[in-house]
Amino acid sequence: MTGRGHGKVAPAIRVRDLHKSFGTLEVLRGIDLDIARGEVVCVIGPSGSGKSTLLRCVNLLEVPTSGRIYLGEVEVTAPDTDLDRVRTRVGMVFQQFNLFPHLDVERNLTVAQEVVLKRSHDEAVEVAVAMLRRVGLEDKRHEYPARLSGGQQQRVAIARALSMGPQAMLFDESTSALDPELVGEVLGVMRELAQEGMTMLVVTHEMHFARDVADRVIFMDGGVIVEEGPPADVFAAPREERTRRFLDRVLAR
Amino acid sequence: MTASQADVQQEPPPGGRRFRVSRSQATQWALYALSLAIVLAVAFLVDWERLQDRMFRWDLVRAQFPEVVTQAARNTLVFTAFGFTGGLALGLLVALMRLSTIRPYRWAATVYVDLIRGLPALLVLIFIAFGLPIALGIRIPGTYGRGAVALAIVASAYIAEVIRAGIEAVPRGQMEAARSLGMSRGQAMRRIVLPQAFRLIIPPMTNELVLLLKDTALISVIGVTEATKELTRFGRDGVNANANATPLVVAGLVYLALTIPMTRLAAYLERRAAASK
Ligand SMILES: Nc1ncnc2c1ncn2[C@@H]1O[C@H](COP(=O)(O)OP(=O)(O)O)[C@@H](O)[C@H]1O
Ligand SMILES: [Mg+2]
Numbered sequence A: 001m002t003g004r005g006h007g008k009v010a011p012a013i014r015v016r017d018l019h020k021s022f023g024t025l026e027v028l029r030g031i032d033l034d035i036a037r038g039e040v041v042c043v044i045g046p047s048g049s050g051k052s053t054l055l056r057c058v059n060l061l062e063v064p065t066s067g068r069i070y071l072g073e074v075e076v077t078a079p080d081t082d083l084d085r086v087r088t089r090v091g092m093v094f095q096q097f098n099l100f101p102h103l104d105v106e107r108n109l110t111v112a113q114e115v116v117l118k119r120s121h122d123e124a125v126e127v128a129v130a131m132l133r134r135v136g137l138e139d140k141r142h143e144y145p146a147r148l149s150g151g152q153q154q155r156v157a158i159a160r161a162l163s164m165g166p167q168a169m170l171f172d173e174s175t176s177a178l179d180p181e182l183v184g185e186v187l188g189v190m191r192e193l194a195q196e197g198m199t200m201l202v203v204t205h206e207m208h209f210a211r212d213v214a215d216r217v218i219f220m221d222g223g224v225i226v227e228e229g230p231p232a233d234v235f236a237a238p239r240e241e242r243t244r245r246f247l248d249r250v251l252a253r
Numbered sequence B: 001m002t003a004s005q006a007d008v009q010q011e012p013p014p015g016g017r018r019f020r021v022s023r024s025q026a027t028q029w030a031l032y033a034l035s036l037a038i039v040l041a042v043a044f045l046v047d048w049e050r051l052q053d054r055m056f057r058w059d060l061v062r063a064q065f066p067e068v069v070t071q072a073a074r075n076t077l078v079f080t081a082f083g084f085t086g087g088l089a090l091g092l093l094v095a096l097m098r099l100s101t102i103r104p105y106r107w108a109a110t111v112y113v114d115l116i117r118g119l120p121a122l123l124v125l126i127f128i129a130f131g132l133p134i135a136l137g138i139r140i141p142g143t144y145g146r147g148a149v150a151l152a153i154v155a156s157a158y159i160a161e162v163i164r165a166g167i168e169a170v171p172r173g174q175m176e177a178a179r180s181l182g183m184s185r186g187q188a189m190r191r192i193v194l195p196q197a198f199r200l201i202i203p204p205m206t207n208e209l210v211l212l213l214k215d216t217a218l219i220s221v222i223g224v225t226e227a228t229k230e231l232t233r234f235g236r237d238g239v240n241a242n243a244n245a246t247p248l249v250v251a252g253l254v255y256l257a258l259t260i261p262m263t264r265l266a267a268y269l270e271r272r273a274a275a276s277k
Helices: A051-058 A083-088 A105-115 A121-134 A150-162 A180-195 A207-213 A231-236 A241-252 B002-009 B017-045 B048-055 B058-064 B067-098 B103-118 B121-136 B145-169 B172-180 B185-221 B231-242 B246-275
Strands: A013-022 A025-035 A040-044 A066-071 A090-093 A168-172 A199-203 A216-221 A224-229
Touching: A013 A051, A025 A051, A025 A224, A040 A051, A040 A207, A051 A168, A051 A199, A083 A090, A083 B172, A090 A150, A090 B172, A105 A121, A105 A150, A105 B185, A121 A150, A150 A168, A150 A180, A180 A199, A180 A207, A207 A231, A207 A241, A216 A231, A216 A241, A224 A231, A224 A241, B048 B246, B058 B231, B058 B246, B067 B103, B067 B145, B067 B185, B067 B231, B067 B246, B103 B145, B121 B145, B121 B185, B145 B185, B172 B185, B185 B231, B185 B246, B231 B246
Parallel strands: A040 A199, A040 A216, A090 A168, A168 A199
Antiparallel strands: A013 A025, A013 A066, A216 A224
8 A cells, every 4th residue: 555556557646856945945855756546645744844845846836946746647847837727636725724715605616616617607606515515514605714613614625625626635734723623524524535535645743634544654854755654554663763753752742 | 292201211209100190290281281372372463354364255265166166176086086097007017017926027117116206296297297298209188188197107106015015915825725726826816816905905095095186286287277277276376366365275175175084984994904804
């Protein structure tokens, strides 16, 4: 279950020797990563280790300094790639939800479908309702985001990303901004998504979630992947000293 | 204010809190008494009849109507409307250029804004009305043309800065979320960022509108026809014709009738925006 070598089918996401610098600060220092279709990969690691930057590079919110990224067969780092099209195929869920506060929930889900995918309004609404049902918030479709709890907002954000029909989903600490009692509902939605076979790359501090749901756990530190493997191995018997120290620290809490 | 500041600077006397309060009260009473004395002195020394005769003669007040409203105030509002609409369109363009990823756009917009904000509005107005036509051989057509174009250009630099501040106040995550859904920068700006920015800038924009309304007075310098006389020119002509300040006072009152409600509205919008945060 390492996600590698699933026959001849190209991995959903392939990252090759990815480097990213901000000025003189080298944040990613050679990342190689394959994520198979339907695989759930959790990324753990200390703050500042480059986890967010990795995710943001995968959907090209940051332009990599060097290296290649493929989605399926398509190299998205190729100079002639239509970046906006690429981004519709990868959904992203942010720590701060980032719902559009001036639009109601339904419009949050339909605006990009209409503007980017050129779906008709009726078609977009139909998809929106279906996605809201999936996250259990169909009845909130005419509310504004400010009237929802943090957990509900994040579920809407997930539904919004799903309504574009992405091939993979990226989650960047999607429960870190939530009150503890609201974390469960969001993780529940993510768990269902994983069970339905969505390809997911999840940065998280929720070690239980990583242990239960991930096919593979990646430990990052200092801009490199220090260790990776099935969660049972990484959590129970980390090979690297750095991993062990990190786990001791977060699991002690 | 000054009394309590003076108190703060002194060493507080031992156990002196009550002492200090009573002392600052005494100072306040002294200030009231002084103000009253000044008011009384003015009231006795000024020749009120003469003042009213020169500044507020009833027959002249009446003579200003209805033209001061139907012509002068109307023209002031027409110039304001043209200037603001043009200034808004141009200002939005300049603001977007200042935030552009394309460097020459940023430079051009910065130069434009710095230039116009760094010069007196009057100078810019005169330059556009007289300097440009001479230099480039173009004539801005229309009855209101020159004045409206000049005002729009002056206003656009200030409006651009208001819009830019508004755009920058929208959290970065909004643009990123929109981009992550596949929207282009332009689509995200138009659908997601600008609507939020415009909500933030309604109060400061109302203030810009008041400033612009007052700046229409500058047009009286670049020459207006009988048909485009605005309030200040109207008042000034009235002063010249009658050797009396009454027409100017009336024009001033009309200005206030327009600007004070707008200023109050801006303050109300600002309070409401602050409350909804
Ligand atoms: N846009 C940026 N400009 C400059 N430095 C950045 C930027 N984004 C991230 N960094 C830096 O890159 C490093 C890694 O950040 P990040 O990927 O957010 O780490 P993590 O998500 O693991 O906490 C940090 O030192 C951060 O300050
Ligand atoms: Mg992060």
